[in-house]
Amino acid sequence: MKTIRIIIIFLLAVFFSMIIYGKCFAATVDAASCSQDDVQTAIDSAIRGDTVKIPACAETTWDTAVTITKSITLQGAGAGSTNIKGNIAVASDPVMAINTSWMIRVVPSSIADDTNVLMRITGFTLDGDSKNNAIYIYNSSTTTDLNKVMIDNNTFTNCRSYKDTTHSATADKTIFIHGNIYGVVHSNTFSGWVGLGTFGNRYATGGATSFINEAFSFGSANAMYWEDNTITYTGTDPDQIFGGSWGGAYVIRYNTISITQNVYKSVTDFHGNQPSGTLYGVRGAELYGNKIDRASGNTGYTRLSDMAGGRHMEFYNYISNAGGGAGIQVRETYIDHVTGSACPSGTLYSGNYCSTAGQPQHVWTTYIWNNRYNTTSLMGVRRSTGSSPAKALRENTDYWKDNSNCTGSSCTTGVGCGTTLPTSCTTGTGYWKTSQSCANTTNMVGTSPATPIAGTLYRCGPTNVWSVYYVPLAYPHALRANDPVPPVDTEAPVISNFSPIVKMKCNDTSAPYTEDVAISIRATDYDQANVVCKWDTSVDADPTYAELSNTFTVSGETFSDTVTANCAAITSIYYACTDGTNTTSVTSTNIEVGDYGDTSEAVITNVGMTNQACAVTQLLIVNTDKQSTCKWSTTDQAYASMENTFTTTVDTTHHEVSVTQNCSTSTTRYVRCSTVQGVANSSSLSITTVTDAAKTIGIGTGSLTIGIGTGTLSVTILP
Secondary structure, eight states: OHHHHHHHHHHHHHHHHHHHHSOSSOOEEEOSSSSHHHHHHHHHHOOTTOEEEOOOEEEEEESSOEEEOSOOEEEOSOTTTEEEEEOOOOEEOTTTOSEEOEEEEEOOSOHHHHTTSOEEEESOEEEOTTTOEEEEEEOOOSSSOEEEEEEESOEEEEEOOTTOGGGOOSOOOSEEEESSEEEEEESOEEEESOOEEEEOOOTTTTTHHHHHHSOOOTTOSSSEEEESOEEEEOOOOOSOSEEEETTOEEEEESOEEEEOSSSOEEEEEEOOOBTTTTBOOOSEEEEESOEEEEOTTOOSOEEEEEEOSSEEEEESOEEESOTTOEEEEEEEOSOOOOOSBOOOTTSSSOSSOBOTTSOOSSSOSEEEEOOEETTTEEOEEEEEEOSTTOOOOOBTTTEEOBOTTOBTTEEOSSEEEESSOOSEEOTTOEEEEOSSOSSOOTTSSSSSOSSOOOOEEEEEOSTTOEEEEEOOOOSSOHHHHTOSSOOOOOOOOEEEEEEOOSOBOOOOOSTTOEEEEEEEEEEEOTTGGGOEEEEESOOOSSOOGGGOOEEOEEETTEEEEEEEEETTEEEEEEEEEEOSSOBOOOEEEEEEEOOTTOOOOOOEEEOSOSEEOSOSEEEEEEEESSSEEEEEESSOOOGGGOOEEOEEETTTTEEEEEEEOOTTOEEEEEEEEEETTOOBOSSOEEEEEEEOOOOOOOOOSEEEEEEOSSSEEEEEEOO
16 A cells, blocks of 8 residues: 555656646657748747757748747758748847847747757758848846757858848847857858857846856866858958857867958957947857868968957867968957956956956967968967057967977977977966877868867966866767757658660761760759769669669769760660668669661651641641651751751750741641751651631620520620
8 A cells, every 4th residue: 555655646746747847758849831930830839848840841931030939949851951041121139139130039938947958950951141140049047058059950051241231230140149058059051151159148238247157167068169060151351250259158169161252351259348338258269170261362361360358279270272371369459347356366457357267358378279271381379459558468478379399398488289298397388288290280170070189288387287277078069969859861862864865876987886875864862962873784683772883973963974885775774872871772774876877767756736726826846766856848848958947855856846827727847857877757747737717706886695504694895
């Protein structure tokens, strides 16, 4: 009896916990279509932790944003499959209080419930049409973080230009992270005027709550990670691609960035504090493993980063084609804001300018090493200072940079790199201990690097004592490893449009009489970039893709190659495709090549109607059994003498031409064709077309009554 009572109590506890938390297991809600209304309806019907699935669709335009108020997964059918285009008017954002035009707004209404529930957006193509922002995520809480945010495997096209004066918005970010929000943005593709922002909680403190109360730690998961994204920046402005402020904390790693325009360009910007509105700068950031490709022939300068505030680690980044040079900037533009918390000794401003953790607002405890351009050139570090009372940053006090002499027995300034720590050191100096190269970044940069960066930064302090100071967070980000619902490609490529489908001409004039024939197919797939197609002319009784020996050349969705076929014979082409996960079965199509001495005429078939309604023009249609050029005339004469030529389609075996013929007439036309071997028909196919007479009814004026069975239909003819 006691056991039964315990079980009942346990079951009741489970039942009431389900009521309290609203659910036990996550559910899937399917949107009826890609329309904004249907997507919003599905989102509204979902509860926290659910997955809302959006079907595949052709480009669908949204005139208003969808709004998400709880942590859910919003999952499209895949980039390139679920296609959304923005046409959203600029309006004042209720949170930002500035002009914006977001396509997706995430504004959780209960951060306490959402904080540790995955909030994910995946599997979409979002076309900003060069005027709309894509995604805005906001955490309004100043005490509770939103810890599990993931934006992944999307394609963002025509990212908005802030210079679009016809559809202007104050915020120029493709993705805007606002508030204490942590997670990862990964494996996305961006193109256009791309802007990616990570900001702390601004309203209405200018970021003070994030900066002052949220301690920043290097190598921590408490930051927004931007990793493994591919960015093509087509803008002509000098402004940054990545930016942040208001106490934001973020990590930019292993991204591949292409800058197409020959202009000065800043890749990243880490805002410092600003007097306007008492705005606070970033708390800290890490920048490593990124590959920036400038267009060939570029002469514009490339600034890897502009650090105006916060703590930083910048290392092992690479810029190619930096014809105008490349470098890094640290600067102090404005004196720090008074916060009420005293700064430790040694900071730039002595007084109450720091966070509760003792961090000043200016650039501080920042380490910069092994950033390269044009193969092995080392990027320099430029220091900039604003007007008084701003003070100049101090090298080897506020920031440390590469020092090639910081090796062996001693390290007195800067940052060293190598396999063995120096035996003596000066307080504050850094040393990157690694077994990898310290002179280049080969295989360590860009998306999905072959060899992710590995090492440990040691910091000296006190004198001659090295301590572990920084280890990068494990790559890839932990949210990716525990991804509960990745977009899954379950379909093999779809193959169509095999060519050629008609008998081909043999041009060979000597034995063994063969002809090189161009063959092609079209293959489409969810994962188009990974599609590979193969073919062969000889297989066993149960052929597989792996057994095919020839690989098609790919161009978009077209896969082509050349096969040497025997003349006067039929050759079977066996082919199949794979996307790396799903593979088609082997299909075969025959190609036929004629004999070099083929003197047979084309067989012509009339496929047009002989009796036609009265019309100004008629369509004359014939088919041939082999590749041919066809002509017609109203008199029976030799092919060479006929003056009218058909338009050919479907590998020159289907022939059409529009002809003029009056009503109530009968016209005979004679058709002859010539094959690709130059063999013309010796006799014509005659086609007689009879057109109906024009129909008129003359009844003058008045009424016309027509009996239609049980009732009458009255028609009044107006004079």
